[in-house]
Amino acid sequence: MSRIRARFWDPAGKRYGIPTYPWRMSPPHLMTLRQLTAAGLRPGGQGVQAQVLWRSRRYGAPGVRAAYLYDVRFALPKRTATPRQRDALAKANAARRTCPDCGRDAGYVLPRHLGICLDCAGDCAA
Ligand SMILES: [Zn+2]
Numbered sequence: 846m847s848r849i850r851a852r853f854w855d856p857a858g859k860r861y862g863i864p865t866y867p868w869r870m871s872p873p874h875l876m877t878l879r880q881l882t883a884a885g886l887r888p889g890g891q892g893v894q895a896q897v898l899w900r901s902r903r904y905g906a907p908g909v910r911a912a913y914l915y916d917v918r919f920a921l922p923k924r925t926a927t928p929r930q931r932d933a934l935a936k937a938n939a940a941r942r943t944c945p946d947c948g949r950d951a952g953y954v955l956p957r958h959l960g961i962c963l964d965c966a967g968d969c970a971a
Contacts (some may be wrong), residue, residue, distance in 0.1 A: 854867055854870065863896055866898075867898065874917050875915065877913065878913070887920065887924070888915045893915065894914055942955065
């Protein structure tokens with residue numbers, strides 16, 4: 846193992862406080878947020894479990910960079926709306942399109958400053 850690798854090799858977290866691995870050396874069950882998202886997962890309340898440290902020579906941001914890792918075993922599926930939630934959303938949106946004056950679904954969200962559909966607002970103006 847090269848010297849630079851050994852520097853960031855700390856699976857027990859003795860040096861860095863949390864388990865630390867060099868670039869490409871982390872165990873497969875630890876994933877970045879981006880990797881979790883790509884797999885349809887979210888951290889699910891767990892904190893950062895480990896980190897990957899590497900030395901970057903990128904212009905403008907040289908130095909040691911870190912990527913935080915989460916444990917897939919604690920990860921949960923990404924939240925999707927339940928049928929009841931979708932129902933409530935549909936109702937709320939319908940309410941925003943329904944004119945209180947004529948009671949019709951205008952087909953668009955009513956302008957806030959009018960509070961009624963454009964037809965009724967036109968009648969008022971006339
Ligand atoms: Zn109306």
